[in-house]
Amino acid sequence: MQLAATNDVRFSKKVCSWNVCKLTDDLIIEILIWLPPKSATRFKSVCKSWCMIIKTRKFIEKHMQRAKPFIYFVTPSNPAPKANSFLFHSAVDGLILEVNSIQRYCRIRNHATTWNLVLPLPDSKRAYMTMSYLSSSEKYKVLNLQVRADAPSIFLDVLTVGVDVTWRPVEVPISCGNKRFVSSGTFDGVSYIMIYCHECCPPQMLAFQIEDERFVKIPMPQRVEVLCSSGRYAIKAIEFNKKFGLCCKFEEELHIWGLQDDEKAEWDEVKIVFLSSVVKQFSDIYKYIPYKIAGTEIFMMTHPMAWHFCYDFKSNKLLWDSKMSITIATSLVSLI
Secondary structure: OOOOHHHHHHHHHHHHHHHHHHOOHHHHHHHHOOOOHHHHHHHHHOOHHHHHHHHOHHHHHHHHHHOOOEEEEOOOOOOOOOOOOOEEEEEEOOEEEEEEOOOOEEEEEEOOOOOEEEEEOOOOOOEEEEEEEEOOOOEEEEEEEEEOOOOOEEEEEEEEOOOOOOOEEEEEEEEOOOOEEEEEEEEOOEEEEEEEEOOOEEEEEEEEEOOOOEEEEOOOOHHHHHHHHHOOOOEEEEEEOOEEEEEEEEOOEEEEEEEEEOOOOEEEEEEEEOOHHHHHHOOOHHHOEEEEEEOOEEEEEOOOOOEEEEEEOOOOEEEEEEEOEEEEOOOOOOOO
16 A cells, blocks of 8 residues: 555654654764764754754864864965955864954954854054863953063953953063063963063063963973073974973074973973984074974974974984974864
């Protein structure tokens, strides 16, 4: 016996609806994480329960782990930028923080879903901007380290996305001369700020706990203090095995310190000496700026950010050199 066409359609819809309702949330997640980002976003319209599932942090993290990451090629700093050009500053959970210095605004955008949010720029001439995720509140904070040439004080502008309408200035408890050197980096919810002045103050370093917005002073390696006080060497912040680190070019050597424990102020030190064969192969190696160390590999870049290369200091081999690129997660995060 065959059902009429109209009854057959109604029957199939009822069976499909009943079967979907019987699926557990965990099983639905395991199915939906295979969707491309734009498709997963559209699937939020299927029903309220699916919309709630796709918006959860659990689903977003599982989807990020499975999805293929995106290769972002960094645009070099341009002394005469165009009105529609953006400069990369930070990336978290697939969200990219970029600044348009001409039109005086910054934006957070998701390259996978094309979602973006425009934010005003803080009132500072120079921006050291970064972004961090707060697991307790599931919010994102944007930080801007404000360094003014006409004032000894340093301020950290803070904006909690979706909460703050304007930037909130937080005074950094460090006072230093006008001819100061500042370097910073953000890792695992902590923003590290290092500052020193050859003329009037020794090197100092603070850790800004982004979650509760408090500062903690961290003793620096003794060797770094000696190099800073001599006035001959510049120390800069780098990424050291996914943690905060410091780097200094000392004659024909690179000295790198990685912070292993904030509370105990434990630092690991690595000394890198480039072999003459490598220097001959890559004559401009000393003009490059180290920005990351991972295992036995060190990544260095030109200034402005245009080209970089990777060097394995254990095997003393130059692995590759190419345009500056960053691997960014593919995610469903949106901040509205």
